[in-house]
Amino acid sequence: MGELRSARWFSGEHVPGFVHRTAMRASGFSRASFEGRPFVGICNSWSELISCNLHLRAIADSVRRGILQAGGVPVEFPTISLGEQLMKPTTMLFRNLMAMDVEESLRGYPFDAVVMLGGCDKTMPAQLMGAASADVPTIIVPGGPANPATFRGRRIGVGTDLWGYVDDVRAGRMSQAEYEALEASGGPSVGHCPEMGTASTVSAVVEALGMTLPGASAIPATDARRSQIAEDCGRTAVRLALDGVRPSRILTCDAFHNAITVLVALGGSTNVILHLLALAGRAEVPLRLQDFHDIAARVPLIANVRPAGEHLVEQLFEIGGLPVVMRELAPLLRLKAVTVSGRTVGENVADAPAVDGEVVRPLTGPVQPPGGLAVVRGNLAPGGAVVKCSAATPELLRHSGPALVFDDMDDLRVRIDDPDLPATADSVLVLRNAGPIGGPGMPEWGALPIPQKLLREGVTDMVRVSDARMSGTAYGTTVLHVAPEAAVGGPLALVEDGDVIRLDARAGVLHLEVDDVTLEARRRRRAEEPARVPYLRGYGALYTERVTQADTGCDFDFLRGRSDDPADEPYGIFDGWIGGW
DSSP: OOOOTTHHHHOSSSHHHHHHHHHHHHTTOOHHHHTTSOEEEEEEOOOTTOTTTTTHHHHHHHHHHHHHHTTOEEEEEEOOOOOTTTSSSOTHHHHHHHHHHHHHHHHHSOOSEEEEEEOSTTHHHHHHHHHHHHTOOEEEEEOOBOOOEEETTEEEOSSHHHHHHHHHHHTTSSOHHHHHHHHHHSOOSSSBOSSSSHHHHHHHHHHHHTSSOTTOSSSOTTSHHHHHHHHHHHHHHHHHHHHTOOHHHHSSHHHHHHHHHHHHHHTOOTHHHHHHHHHHHHHTOOOOHHHHHHHHTTOOBOBOBTTTSSBOHHHHHHTTOHHHHHHHTGGGSOTTOBOTTSSBHHHHHTTSOOOOSSSBOOTTSOSBOSOSEEEEEETTEEEEEEEEGGGSOGGGGEEEEEEEEESSHHHHHHHTTOTTOOOOTTOEEEEOSOSTTTTTSOOSOOSOOOOHHHHTTTOOOOEEEESSOOOTTOOSSEEEEEESOGGGTOGGGGOOTTOEEEEETTTTEEEEOOOHHHHHHHHHHHHTSOOOOSOSSHHHHHHHHHBOOGGGTSOBGGGOSOOSOGGGOSOSOOSSSOOOO
């Protein structure tokens, strides 16, 4: 055990020590309650605007108990919070802002360790990114999935089932009264989406990375065991502080390999590709977009969970949670990777239950064969794009068809249900100006709706291509994250109605069947058009100026990497008799 980081603030009888200790005394702490004990922050993303995170105040109390039990000093603090449903234009626009909030809070305050509480999609990625950069000992407590809703006698999730019912409404198969009944039953409890949407996938990936305790990801938000494991995480945080176990020790190449393996095996959200790329940039791990394709080619889908399967995350929890999945994946994992539990991945999963054969299938009899994720490239996506093959129509993963182009979401909303829209089942729907800068913030618009007239003819899926993201709860044959995006001059800006687009997801190909001379002429014509400037001030202006493209995770270019020597941070006065602090 070395000297605690907080000792820089609280030791010494000079002016800075006096001021720092007085600040704690003014908050009601006696000197004995914090001096010489691990000072553990509870980073809470609680918000009344976000039902996914609404219960985190109570979870914080459980974490506090654990910290006290282990001899630490719990100090709760807030950051901004990101809620997918209400926040516009998209929470992805603000993920980097929250990561900055977290990073600077960790760096600037006297924390020896921090427990992060997150739920909705972008909160945990932002927390991980901030923690990786500040490199203060950290453990994550996921908020857990909501209770499933029940509609027409069937247990349903939040997003996956909603998208299907919306198509029923648009096709005239569901009445408005039935739709209102669905709304009334659709949100029965706090917690994040109970299918394998982005939040559930992020939670599982946090566990696969080794940044939370085994089994923590799948416990329902309303289950008492969620509070119990939060208490365990509080105790663990004190140990991490005393042992000096920083995120840089956990977030290694092996950890990212395991995270991607679990992502594919779960049929998880493509959003997590962006978050892992951004996190790897912070952790100084050389992760490439192509690595997702290469790992996916060896990993089958073994979790039978929506949207790629039949069940919900609650059923995964009931059979033993993510440790069941990871035990079955053991031949494909790097088992010596270190975790915050103090044990390796192999040791964590050694005693996990075996697969049940229904919610989680064996490697020898998976839900789907390897290849659940694909990275495609070509003259339409030089920097790459991604396809969630596990949630696509197999026959459409190899397809050529004429493009039907929408310039932005406003254009799509106006025309998609026009009975005269020149669309057929073979058309390739293209949405552009929906990327990091074009959106702005790369909204979840990638699962373009099937034109109403085709829905009524019984068409349920089409190939769709965009520089947008897609909700982890969504499904369909969608090519996402096209890089570079149209708004920065990417080839997606050059597509015209009728151009043939060829997709071969298994071969990694996305090609626009237009010759280079024609494309160059279009490029020159496009260059004469005025650029779209979504923000002229504030954070939005900073975002559009400094955000990177999807193939590197949409982080800010100036935030890649971590602190050179976190033990010497932050800058400031920590000793002497000079006033001011």
